[in-house]
Amino acid sequence: MSFHTGEIAVQTRSGVTAEAEKLSSMITPVIRPAAQMLLTTQQLAIASSVDTNGLVWASLLTGQPGFVRVSDNQTVEINCIPIDGDPLYENLVKNGVLGLLVLT
Numbered sequence: 001m002s003f004h005t006g007e008i009a010v011q012t013r014s015g016v017t018a019e020a021e022k023l024s025s026m027i028t029p030v031i032r033p034a035a036q037m038l039l040t041t042q043q044l045a046i047a048s049s050v051d052t053n054g055l056v057w058a059s060l061l062t063g064q065p066g067f068v069r070v071s072d073n074q075t076v077e078i079n080c081i082p083i084d085g086d087p088l089y090e091n092l093v094k095n096g097v098l099g100l101l102v103l104t
Contacts, residue, residue, distance in 0.1 A: 002024065002027075003024065003027075007020075030073040030074055031070050031073050031074065031076070035070075036070040036073075038102075038104060039068045039069065039070055039076065039102060040065065040066055040068065040069055040070070041065050042065065042067075042068050042102050042104070043062060043063060043064065043065055043067070044060070044061070044062050044102070044103065045061045045062075045068055045078060045100055045101065046058050046059065046060060046061070046100070046101040046102075047059045047061055047078070047082075047088055047098055047100055047101075048098070048099035048100075048101070049087070049088050049095070049097070049098055049099075050091060050095050050097060051087055051090075051094070051095075052091075052094055052095075057086075057087055057088065057091060059082050059086050059087075060082075061078055061080050061082065062080065063079060063080045066079075067079045067080050068102065076100065078100075
């Protein structure tokens with residue numbers, strides 16, 4: 001799997017094209033077993049969504065370990081509700097694209 005043009009542009013601008021290419025083999029269309037196990041231990045995830053004006057939003061999602069789980073090797077389920085006023089749900093209804101960042 002390769003990087004999309006936006007990622008390549010950022011890598012080039014940042015001067016990390018060679019480093020990114022070395023890591024590209026880690027990008028797969030499936031969630032590997034080690035990552036599946038890691039996700040179930042997390043208490044924090046950051047979801048990104050895009051609103052109707054094209055602005056990117058970051059939503060902080062929290063819960064007890066297990067609130068993020070993998071139901072199959074391509075699907076992540078998140079069992080939490082964003083804080084009041086967070087536009088995540090509205091953004092996803094209008095534009096179903098979601099980015100997810102989980103830090104350990």
